[in-house]
Amino acid sequence: MNRIDSPFRYARPVAAVLALFVVLLLPMAAATAQTTTATRSVEVPLRGGQLTDDDVRLLENETPALSLPAAVDRVVYLVFGSNESNLNDSLRHYAERDDRSLLSGSEDKFAPGSLIVAVGMDPRRVGVACGDDVCNAINFYGSGRMDGILDEMRVPLRQSGDPNIAAALLAGARAAGDTTVVAEGDSDVLGWWILGGISGVAAVVTAGSLVWGQRHQRRRVRERYNHVVGNYSRVASQLDSIDVRAHSLSSPLADDALRRDWEDVRTRFLATDSTVQRLSGIGDEVGDRELAGHRKEITEAYEAVRQMENAEHNIDEFFRMEHGDDTVRRRRLTELHEDLVEARTTVSDDGLRDDLDGIDARVVALRETPDAPDFMDAYARIITDYRIIIEAVRNREFDDVEPDDDNPTPRLWDDSWRPGYGYYGFVPFVTVNSWHESATSSASGSSGATTGYSSGGFSGGSASGGW
Structure with missing residues (x-):
């Protein structure tokens, strides 16, 4: 032939x-x-x-x-x-x-x-x-x-x-x-001829998805590049004032761990200066495809800038909290109250539930007096006592989780960080619970969809899980 x-x-x-x-x-x-x-x-x-x-x-x-x-x-x-x-x-x-x-x-x-x-x-x-x-x-x-x-x-x-x-x-x-x-494992057996046909169609769809995914990734690189170029100079110009504010924090919650976090994020931000200077102007001269060739450098610079922006916001919030800002103080206590409510509805041990009720009562009472002269000391004592209870919850009911690389605690540069996080190792219940859910899902080999709600009175159809 x-x-x-x-x-x-x-x-x-x-x-x-x-x-x-x-x-x-x-x-x-x-x-x-x-x-x-x-x-x-x-x-x-x-x-x-x-x-x-x-x-x-x-x-x-x-x-x-x-x-x-x-x-x-x-x-x-x-x-x-x-x-x-x-x-x-x-x-x-x-x-x-x-x-x-x-x-x-x-x-x-x-x-x-x-x-x-x-x-x-x-x-x-x-x-x-x-x-x-x-x-x-x-x-x-x-x-x-x-x-x-x-x-x-x-x-x-x-x-x-x-x-x-x-x-x-x-x-x-x-x-x-x-x-x-x-x-996987729940689908009906439709026959190999149907599966073969679906595979053929899926191959075409997958090819199209890969093309779309590449375009999306290039757009994402462009967006991150624009963010770095548009925000790095502003943050850099404010770095000294942010540093002064960070070192002026004086409440018990401003411990050595917090200051180490600040030095860490500050050092990494400063280290990107040469990269940003090298990247400046590239995006105006090349298309998205060519710009994607600098993806690693752009991503590293973007992460450094975003983390410094988060740290700037978190330090400002902490500073305002220390200096009597009623809105910030009430907001933080409300978040703590919601975390305690979720813990109370999840934990099964009656003794721990009573302990959580006691902490929550102190949180609600302090929220009513945000101008108390010893506010920050009282807040620090609440965080300390709540940490002990969360440790007990983890040991008794969530013994499958430990803070480690797979379960990172919120840091100063994370947008989920709040004043008190990391204080003597404190993490909120919602974080520990998410570790537990991930561990349970991995152990069961399935996604383990959650279908209920933390409080009653609602029965809408819904399912959720981690990713």
Whole structure:
């Protein structure tokens, strides 16, 4: 046989097989999707500091083309910059506090017609919620469905160490509409010929996803470059004043660990100066593709600038707290109160629950007197006593977790850091609980979707888990 012709000798049989797959699979897909041509709204009201304008346009343009049941008339995408360990609670609270149109008439479930897809950044969570009619239409409560949807969202969040938030949101909505998406081990055996056809289609989709992923990554590099160029000089010019403020902190919470954190982030920021000077101007001369060749340098500079910005904000908050700012003091105590409430609802040991009640009573009382002359001393004593109780909780009920590289404690340069974090090793309950959930999920070999809420009175369909 002619060598030139040999690569094509299987073309006709392969084409025939693929055509057969299309004929057989398309009716199945149409029946499964239950699509509708009716207009449905696509909303992105909460970006969490993560989504760009291009990301929002992508979601708005791609979502209408998804195969979703006719029951879905509203798709809402949410990204939380800071969220509760149980993301279901954050979804509920967002609906109750920020958009009551997401609630049903009785306000104890999510509104009919609604599909909500969410990503939480701190701690890292993914979640999906729906009105009763939508939950039924997508077989939300079917075997493996919740875990399957969340698993689809995790893929773009875990790839290459650069979470693709927009892709994760879109993957969640797409998986919600595809009732064949279930957690591994729960899918029905459809036959190798169907799986082969799906694999062929998946290969095409994957190729397209890789191209889109490359473009998204290049845009992300450009955005990070612009952030460095736009913010490095400002932060650098303020560095001396930030340093003075950091060293002026004088309450008991301003311990050696805090000062080591400050010196650490300051040193790393200063070390990026030569890199930033070298990068300056590059982005104005080259396209996104060429700029992506400097990805490692740009990412390192971006992280140094963002961490210094976080440290600047955290030091300012701490300074204001020390100097009697009522708003900051009440805000921090309210966050501590919410953490204690979550601990109280999660812990099963009655003695520990009583101890938590006692700490919470002190927090609420101090919140009523933010101008107390010994406020910072009282706050430090609360943190010290709460740390002891959390250690007891960890030893008795969460003995599968330890602070280490896999379970990092919030540091001064993290946006999740608060005054008191790290004081004699203090971490809030929500952090310890997230460590425990991750350990439990890893040990079970599954995503372990959470479906409930920390407090009663609400029964909206939702599922969430870590990523």
